Amino acid sequence: MKGIRYLSWFLTFVLFFLIGKAYGEKLVDTLDELEKIYPPSSVCAGCHANIFEQWKVSLHQESILHSIGGLRNFIKFGIEGEPERKARAEKPGGLKAELMKCFTCHAPQLELASDKLIKEIADAIVAFADKKDPQAKAKLERLNVSCYVCHNLKALHPPERPEKNVIYGVKGTGTSPFHVVKKHGFLQNSNFCMQCHGVFVAPDGEPIMCNTLSQSYRDHYVAMGGQKTCQDCHMKAKNRGHTFPGAYNLDTLREGIGINVDVRQLVDLNPTLPKEQQWRPAAKVVVDLINNAGHRIPDG
Ligand code: HEC
Ligand code: HEC
Ligand code: HEC
Ligand code: HEC
Ligand code: HEC
Structure with missing residues (x-):
């Protein structure tokens, strides 16, 4: 089963890649050029101020900076420290192919980055992680899961390509x-979120298990009759909108874990003690932890 699923993912991505090529999109060398194709969220802020403020506090807004340690280690140990991957990364397009294994979800705009721009971003990740370099930070802040990423780039089910x-x-x-x-219904479907919140299979067949939350949503929550979509719980409930709270938000965390405590009074007899101390008050406490989220918690 797994094999078939991976194969179908793989074929989807081959098709995706071919269609992308057919559009004849040109690769760009600078972030300025990239932002002309994929406008940053600040462009939307003028007319959608409320949603922009919500997005600003979400982790989607810092999807490179918040994962900086892991991205740095992938470059330093995963690529530079692994002879086989290093050799692949040294070929033209090779570093990009390796790093898109992360950027496809953490900064999908980079699909149109040239090798030169990819190298610049890789260097910035290391410079910011190791030395808190402010120039590197200024570059990385411009890469995230922006409004345009969700409302254009990732808004349709592959291999359908957005206009x-x-x-x-x-x-x-x-x-x-x-x-x-x-209008497109995909945005209201859990699969829209699952394209990033689940296992990803790179075009070369390597599965990336950065997070596996969608698998538990599908195999446990939906399979057991769960009806809610990701959007129902994470956007519509409590007017969460575009803030996307998760495990870093105490209120959401509390909602995810239900606690039932059952306490029974008992009296304990201990014949080895002096008479007046033999009967001691005691209690039996049963604590049930219940998972109210639509998936396994914590994720990772
Ligand atoms: C000049 C003002 C302006 C700018 C800039 C702007 N929008 Fe809009 N947007 C609108 C208006 C007006 C509507 C229609 C309002 C409505 O449907 O209530 C709209 C509607 C939308 C909708 C809802 C569509 C629907 O059918 O549900 C989305 C999503 C959206 N905009 C996203 C964006 C994104 C992403 C950007 C930045 C790339 C952006 N907008 C920039 C004015 C703007
Ligand atoms: C399929 C999409 C996808 C791919 C591919 C992917 N990630 Fe992620 N990553 C995510 C999502 C979504 C989260 C947030 C998960 C959560 O909180 O449940 C995340 C979280 C992380 C975090 C943890 C941030 C924290 O909460 O502390 C790190 C670090 C990270 N990713 C690094 C990487 C690296 C390095 C790669 C490439 C080898 C990679 N990711 C590939 C989607 C992806
Ligand atoms: C992680 C993906 C994601 C990001 C990032 C994102 N959106 Fe959305 N947005 C959605 C989804 C999904 C819906 C539909 C929710 C529903 O009703 O099911 C939506 C709905 C909307 C709507 C219509 C509903 C409403 O609340 O009026 C507008 C307008 C909108 N987004 C604008 C924006 C703007 C502007 C940004 C950036 C500041 C943005 N979005 C960032 C996923 C995203
Ligand atoms: C383009 C890829 C992408 C899409 C589409 C996407 N996300 Fe995310 N999301 C991410 C990444 C990457 C992170 C983690 C950022 C980090 O921690 O560095 C994240 C973070 C989150 C978090 C915060 C996780 C935490 O640990 O607190 C929540 C909640 C979330 N996303 C829900 C959703 C929902 C719901 C949808 C669909 C409406 C969605 N996302 C669509 C990539 C995506
Ligand atoms: C029934 C409501 C519900 C549904 C459906 C649901 N979630 Fe959640 N989710 C929660 C709650 C509550 C939490 C906070 C609990 C926690 O993280 O411990 C949470 C946490 C998360 C986190 C942070 C996890 C972590 O440990 O870092 C992410 C990311 C997330 N959800 C994404 C999604 C995505 C993507 C979907 C759809 C595939 C989805 N959720 C479906 C309720 C839901």
């Missing part, structure tokens, strides 16, 4: 002077 400069939404009715709006 340039179209914003995909849930209503598709509003008119905007800035962008064309189209």
